[in-house]
Structures are given as structure tokens and as C-alpha cells.
Amino acid sequence: MRTLALLLLVTAVLTGCAPSDPGFVVPADTVATGAEDVLEEQVGTRPEIDCGFSDITVKEDKKIDCVLTDPTTGDRLKAVITFVDVLGTDYQISMDVDDEPLK
Numbered sequence: 001m002r003t004l005a006l007l008l009l010v011t012a013v014l015t016g017c018a019p020s021d022p023g024f025v026v027p028a029d030t031v032a033t034g035a036e037d038v039l040e041e042q043v044g045t046r047p048e049i050d051c052g053f054s055d056i057t058v059k060e061d062k063k064i065d066c067v068l069t070d071p072t073t074g075d076r077l078k079a080v081i082t083f084v085d086v087l088g089t090d091y092q093i094s095m096d097v098d099d100e101p102l103k
């Protein structure tokens with residue numbers, strides 16, 4: 001697995017939800033869109049990232065499995081997003097992307 005130099009500071013926009021010790025919840029597409037934004041800025045093309053449809057509880061060091069689609073080749077790659085530096089409703093993510101496409 002290669003590690004992308006991706007750290008994304010995200011301020012979660014939450015309605016009626018407060019951060020707590022067990023974590024806080026964000027929609028999967030919010031995490032995916034944030035990662036897409038940063039990758040587009042870093043590499044110049046926007047990948048498609050799919051992290052499913054379920055809401056995600058944000059906690060320090062929590063990992064979620066996503067699929068990254070390379071816009072130039074159409075290859076689908078496993079991408080693991082890890083939440084780091086979680087402070088209140090602010091968090092950063094790091095992402096590891098497999099070198100080999102999914103079958």
C-alpha cells in the first residue's frame with residue numbers, strides 16, 4: 001500500500017449534533033468529498049471516492065474502507081481513510097491507497 005500525503009482539515013457541519021467522547025457522526029459522502037477536494041488540489045485531477053452510504057462516527061485512529069476511482073484510467077483502488085488529530089468537530093484524515101486495482 002502506498003500512502004498519499006493527504007492531510008485534510010475538515011470542520012464538520014453538524015445540525016443538532018454535539019461532539020462527545022464516543023465521537024461524532026458525519027455522512028460518508030462528506031468525508032469522501034473532502035478527500036476528493038484535497039486530492040484534486042494536489043494532483044490536478046479529481047478522483048471519485050466512495051465510502052458507502054452509512055454515517056460515520058469520527059474517532060481518533062478510526063479507519064474506514066473506501067474505493068477510489070482514478071479518473072484517467074478508470075481503475076478502482078482500495079483506499080483506507082484514517083481519522084487523525086480529532087479535536088471537537090475538527091479532524092484531519094490520512095489515506096492509504098493500494099497500488100493494484102480491485103478485481
